[in-house]
Amino acid sequence: MTPTLSRRDWLGVSAGLGLSLSGWLPRLAAEAAVNPKRKRSCILLWMNGGPSTIDMFDLKPGHGNGGPFKEIVTSAPGLKFGEHLPKLARHAHEMAVVRSMSTKEGDHGRATYYLHTGNLPQGVLQFPTLGSLISKELGDPAADLPNFVSVAPFRAFSQGAFGPGFLGPNFAPLVVGEGNFGAPAGDTADRVLKVPDLDRPKDVSPGQADSRYDLLRDLDGGFGTDRPNASLASHRSAYDRAVMLMQSVGAKAFDLHEEPMKVRDAYGRNIFGQGCLLARRLVERGVPFVEVNMGGWDTHQNNFDAVQRLCGTLDAGWSTLMADLAARGLLESTTVIWMGEFGRTPRINQNKGRDHHQNSWSAVLAGGGVKGGQAYGQTTADGSKVDGEPTGVPDLLATLCQAMGVDHLKTNNSNIGRPIRIVDKSAKVIKSIVV
């Protein structure tokens, strides 16, 4: 059963992927898309370093701050992107650009934490990262695959920003590709995106692994009979689920070799591109939250060369992801959020760079639950301030929750006993960009 696509969508898909149309839609994905039990998924595209959104989504051509990039039209009338995002521009009708983002945090560590958790760092209170919060709401605790996967996070700026905080290790992300930021392109990318320690050690035969596990079960059975305890139960359950993951069909999601070469090429043979492909595969299998990280955006020097290069990678990966999700009928139930920790200064510095600028920058919501084809909010002509009502981090995150059908006011118990809402109650949902 194939989802219906308009002719224009088909053209978009095929042009973007450079594929012939025959035999493209795998049945598995199509069935997944129409499965009534299917819940929503979220893909966070995290741009580490603070991307120069004034050169990508909110250009000021003709102004001294504008820089050399031109604007291009997109698939959404009236909405223009920077010239180095041409493939993405064809998906503008599925995207809502929030141009009025504004915070007071210009420090990488604090801002990264703020954008990821919706809260500023506060002493001992350990706020959970967005992925943990959302996957807790949407994930199935008995699922084969972990509910939250993080691809190549760069945690140096803020360890806490990427972890489950007070929700505990059960909501920690499965991390792949860590320590490979800015890593090699080419074939090593898929080796790097494997689950750590998922494979049986080489010297251990399958029979041996099975009998080891039998011995373990014996030992645990004996020990636990008269020691009722939560830690014990958690230990056993973690081991059972780890073994399930090792043996599961679901774990094959991480094997990118299953994808045709052309698809892998279309996403881009780099960590980000292959990470986006992995995200699609995971979402297809019901994983509710995947975070894909991309670095290099801290362009204090040579901003324009760097941004052009980075946009090449971003454009290929993100546009292919959008097209791929749409083609498989998954876009309606998958919300994509694109952001960094802040934007960059309109004023170009003496190194042809742009510095940190948290007063006014852009973030993007796309896909499921989002009314695409529009820009929300605006900045002044010189780009230095928001013109009108600024959008805070809680507002953005609450809007994301709304698009996904998650109640952002729901509370969780924190490590200091205080109940903490998913998003602070001061948040204002941007109604005009939610379906």
Next chain:
Amino acid sequence: MAACGKSWAVGLVFAAVTAAAGQESAPPPPRVIHAKMKTPDELAKAIDRHMEAHWKANNVTPAPAADDAELHRRLCLDLLGQIPAVGDARTFLDDKDPAKRDRKIAELFSRPAFLNHYVTVLRLAWLPQATDNQQFQFLSPSFETWLRKKLKDNTPTDQIVRDLLTAPTLFNGRQGFNGNPSESPFAFNQVNEFKPENVAAAASRLFMGVKIECAQCHNHPTAPYKKEQFWELAAFFADVQPTIASVSDVKVKREIKIPDTTKVVQAKFFDGQTPKWDAAKSPRATFVDWLTAKENPYFARNFANRLWAHFFGAGLIDPVDEPGDDNQPAVPALLDELTRAFIDNNYDQQFLMKAIVQSKAYQLTSRQTHPSQADPRLFARMAVKGLSGEQLFDSLSLATGFVDSTPREQRVFGGTRRDFVAKFSTTEKITEKQTSILQALTMMNGRFVTEQTALTRSVFLDGIVQSPFWTTREKVDMLFLATLSRPPAAAEAERFASYVDRGGADNDKKKALADVFWALLNSSEFSLNH
């Protein structure tokens, strides 16, 4: 008993003042109803008297005493942060001396590992931000060195806290930072970002046992702390800013402005008392005087409670930092007794620790033998506790004979231990520690365990496997002793020895022994403190 009468009178005054001020009334100072505890042994007996009364009053049948193996392992984990070495385990089990438990306890307190472990425990509690945060990790060694010295010299706890809270600044005005001395408690201010409110909140939580963080921004919904009380406490630390033009420029600040308001509050003690200021004494020293005064109702009680929690997995007041009407001590008279003993013995934490581990209550088995033992607040069986990342790694190292080749200075930042510990660190309650799938994968397939269970790479395993003198049964015994610190039960011995003799899955006795070793290291019994 004049001192006793005086402190009682002071207590009345306090109670009256606080009642008048309409603030939360402090718990009454402990009444001395038992004789002063002069030795840990006396206190241990007192603990047992209280517990027996508690169990009787609640119709509880306490669990039986733990056997030697169970107790030995528990003592080593609690006091040294690691399981017993295989040789020590065998020696202890074979020892026929009826007084061996007390001798072992005395021996453990004298081992260097005791101080190392307790210093780590305190650093994790007092400098939580230094655990994972790259910005602050480098502060741990200097802090630990300072703390270790204090504990080794048996410095009374009130003096330790005094030194911690009034540490002279490491910043030198315009010349900037003095650089990290090799030992200093100054990190306490650094990890709290030199913010008065952060330092005050940490001091209140750790040393008064009162978690007042919430009141920073608003009046606490359920506890009686008001926002003003928080800032009055923070005002004592208002001079904590690092950059000062010159030492003589330091204006003694005794007040603080509440952020986002125009209100300025004066420093005031938590019980509502106004300090008697002395020009020669800094506000922080003034605060510490109040905090560590013998009649202060928070300080000693907090430490007594936390020490209990360290060994039993839960405090007599639990959570340890949320006292209140709905969180009364499980055994009030016992907490009073421990508090009084702490004060009377010069705030000596080791005194209390020795008493606790010598008590019968501590030495109960963790097996539940009667349904009346189910409620953890009864302490009628020892609670099963999780292991910290440090305890797990150090135990694995000991069990496998792993030697860390990372140079000492670098161990804070990287290396096998650090990487492993980072994967297992948590702030959960130790009796409810969870295991994640990734942690399970690390233990099952990760490099560390794989190498240490590989026949060719693990020195310890190889030694056992290759030995020509031991029977299969004896080899299995050794593996159990090295990992679980006990010999196998009859049924276990039969099962595992016959598995090895059959050669396991690949008809190879040596591989089968490695399988047994792997299973033991991955077992829940190994990964828990019971």
